[in-house]
Amino acid sequence: MMTPDFLRQRRGPLTRDLVQTPGHFGLGQVPARLKPASTTTSICGYCATGCQLKVHLDEDGRAINLSPATHYPVNLGMACPKGWQSLDPLDSPDRGTVPLLRDPSGTLQPVDWATAIGTFVDRFRDIHRRHGRDAAAFLSTGQIPLEEMAFLGCLWKSGMGFLHGDANTRQCMATAATAYKQSFGFDAPPYTYADFEESDVIVLVGSNLCIAHPILWQRVARNPRDPRIIVIDPRATETAQSATLHLPLKPKGDLPLYYALAHCILRDGRIDPASVARCDGFDDFAEFVRGFTPESVETSTGIPAATIENLARVVSEPGKRVSWWWTMGVNQSHEGVRTAQAIINLCLLTGNIGKPGTGPNSITGQCNAMGSRLFSNTTSLVGGHDFADPSHRRKVAETLDLPLQSIPSEPSLAYDQILEAAGRGEIKALWIVATNPFHSWIDSSRLAELRENLDFLVVQDMYPDTESARVADLFLPAAGWGEKAGTFINSERRIGTLKPFRQAPGLALTDFRIFRLIARAWGCGDRFERWTDPEAVFRLLRDTTLDRPCDITGIDGYDHIDRCGGIQWPHPAATDPDPPANERRLFADGVYCHPGGKAKLLFSEPARLPEAPDENFPFLLLTGRGSSSQWHTQSRTARSAILRKLCPAGAFVEIHPDDAARLGISEGSDVTLRSRRGEMTVAAYLAPTVQPGQLFLPMHYPEVNRLTHPSFDPHSRQPNYKACAVSIRLV
Ligand code: SF4
Structure with a gap:
């Protein structure tokens, strides 16, 4: 199968060309007359990884270049293409300059x-x-x-x-915020990035870390414990291709899968009694998952029962540190809150919280x-x-x-x-x-x-x-x-x-x-x-x-934050004024934020897909991030000539080669996608990374959301961008 030029660059080595270190666009390329006179620092203005960038200024105080801060505890001298090219959108000639x-x-x-x-x-x-x-x-x-x-x-x-x-x-994080708030009593992501480096088992759910959070993928790569990396995702994403194990889940099959894992863990007595004692709702939850045998969820998850049994053992192995990480594959769902809470429940059952290398960890989207x-x-x-x-x-x-x-x-x-x-x-x-x-x-x-x-x-x-x-x-x-x-x-x-x-x-x-x-x-x-x-x-x-749980009354001001390499909340007034730059996690003491200090095990029956494929719209459309050089609606990244070169110029849809052959669609041909709400014409890309019956569209093009289905998680009101029914035909 030939890969078209416009996509070949996207399919290159997964992270080498996505994560740049000093030297790629660094000061070595700065002409002598622009040698910097001073520097300042700033947190990157794109994603929630929160890399610190060093801004190099010339003698007149003009910013002439950026490089990643080498000692900042988040990015440790690395930045992705968006960070490196942060100056370009500022210099765009079409900036708004007047009301x-x-x-x-x-x-x-x-x-x-x-x-x-x-x-x-x-x-x-x-x-x-x-x-x-x-x-x-x-x-x-x-x-x-x-x-x-x-x-x-x-x-x-x-x-x-x-x-x-x-x-x-609301479009990216409402689900995680609501899930934490209901389960823990406060919107409190419990982890620290060091957990990527301290886990024995890293489970990535609906998260294409290589593309969406490439610096965090580098943190995974720094893990010295030879971790098992398990990716649960309908697509064989760049991250899945680099994992120890990829589970090609049916879209939105997560909830029954996690209930089945809980079923196996409870059945086999592989719980952490001390952790369970700090939870409310254990008996009800145990009774609820009794019916979720691995065999009973094979159809809804697309995962064989034996694989589920094996996964249950891996994520509950005594003495092993297991961390779960999720992003939009969970959050942007019609039942995202309960799915996130099913992950939280697994961590609470197995005691994988509040300790190094553990946690039910939502990675946020925006800076x-x-x-x-x-x-x-x-x-x-x-x-x-x-x-x-x-x-x-x-x-x-x-x-x-x-x-x-x-x-x-x-x-x-x-x-x-x-x-x-x-x-x-x-x-x-x-x-x-x-x-x-x-x-x-x-x-x-x-x-x-x-x-x-x-x-x-x-x-x-x-x-x-x-x-x-x-x-x-x-x-x-x-x-x-x-x-x-x-x-x-x-x-x-x-x-x-x-x-x-x-x-x-x-x-x-x-x-x-x-x-x-x-x-x-x-x-x-x-x-x-x-x-x-x-x-x-x-x-x-x-x-x-x-x-409050997010008490930061111990922070003096901006200089204090800079001196410490950023400060994680909480940082109450009574604590060490200069916390170690490294990492702190929550709930190490097993005390949660609900009155009484216990966490809640929350659950619901899985709901049906709001818009399942049918005779007229036989494909399930998935959307997601296209490349590391594109940000959301591209209002900034499209204004950088370098970032434009690092991604396809136009929208494309990924289709499984068997489906393409059946429909007479060849590589690069124009196809029309239609949903009950609208249509768009794009180039087809034949990709065995999507499952038959499914299509994938990068979200960065304005036509994409003409197709998506307006359904929402009932608890968080977050939109369900990830699954709707469409048809596809050759133009
Ligand atoms: S976009 Fe995210 S990963 Fe890239 S440099 Fe900025 S903060 Fe880091």
Whole structure:
């Protein structure tokens, strides 16, 4: 089988060409006249791995190059292509440099900031006055620093008096957050990256680590214990090809598989009694999984009973350290929360938690997804508090100096519910900040319809040509990574700083500055008097965490974080002021965050696929990350010539060669994919890595979400991007 040129580069050695070390694009390539005069550091602004980058500045203070920080405990001198090329999107000639306002003829026209902010305030005020606090919403992101996301959430609710706002973390991490919160009593990923290096068995579930988190795959490669690497994934991904064992699961067959593993472990008495004693619900769970024999789930999982029996022994072997890691294959599911909790249950049953090399570990997606979960003031009240708890509201109001009555007693509608309300005409205005839902939201054609129902759409972004910005009434040009200060929290709960080392172009402003302008124009500036700059806000937010599981009251400020190589939460005031740069995990003492200190074993009957293949739509479509050089909707990565060269120029679909032969589809031919919601034409790539009857599409192209099915996990409201029914035919 010939591999077309546009894909051959993608199929090369798995990580050698994806992970660059100093020397590939390093200072050796910098012309003598640009030899750096100084450096600064910043956490990368793409994924939640949280690599620290060294920014090399010339004598005039201009950034001329980047290299990975060699001593940062996360990336240890490595970065993936996106990190190396982080400067390119900033220099793009099509940055937004001036506010744009749609005129009566429908054209976006440049305006000054006074007009832009005045229009913003007038329109939202009018909607609030006529329709109330539920009639508008913001949609934000895990890509901005936590100081900015907290400012947005507090301004919106406690300043402007609206209720609803959500972030695109709903699209990637809501499932993990909900699962941890229900099981442990707090949204607390228990692990540290060192666990990759200290496990005897590493189970990767729905996670193509080589592509999505290549630096973490390098941490796996550093493991000196010769670990068994087990990949559970419908596709033979790059990671699966490098594993000890690949289990080609039927899509969404995870839940019965994990219940069957629990069945075998309980049947054979391979539990850790001390760990089980720290759980509520053991008897009910044991009774529930009694019926999940390996034989009974062969059909739903596609995995032979003997393989399940063997896997059960491997993940419960006494004395072995077993860690489970999951990403979007679990989270983006119609029953993601229960699937994540089935993994958590296996770790609790076998005592694989709170110890080196163990854990039920969710790897987050965006650079500040963890920050969003704790500080965005959307689902949770800032600092990991609950809106519904009067004592939490009082504490946050006093700490942030906000009127108590300005703190709502309920959380926002979730992302999908906001859009549904917009579709019904109940939400009349949206403020989209640093995200691109007209591309990324599931069943995206629906957004075009509901746009017609919106009286006012504001998009605040670096670029005025994203799918969302193009249809806005008002565009606010924002600074990007490298042009602002703040902090991110990575997957292992490590807080790191980002630094401004250049000015945003033209009239673009930091999101922080835009929020200040709006607060003043709205007339609530006095409530945010102390929110003068990102570090001042960090200290305010820090103080809200007192006595919460995420207590960081022991952090002085940004210098302290830098001095320690990032600081993992918790870091309460009473602890060593300079924690070792290395790693800390949660629950080593077996005490969880529920009242009483026990974890909960939670479970439900597996649900049916929301949209199974049938006669008219006989294929199951899977979506996922395409390459290490592409990020989400490509609004930034597509602006780097180097990153563009490292991935296919256009969308393609992977199809099993047997299916292709049956349908007369050959390598590179154009095919039309159709679902009940839309269609797209792409090139076909014959890939034995997908199973017969399944197709795989990289998610980075705008047409992809015209096909996806709008179903959601009932607990987390996270969209189920990973499985819908489609047809395919040769064009
Ligand atoms: S994108 Fe992720 S893996 Fe790549 S350099 Fe940035 S933080 Fe590291």
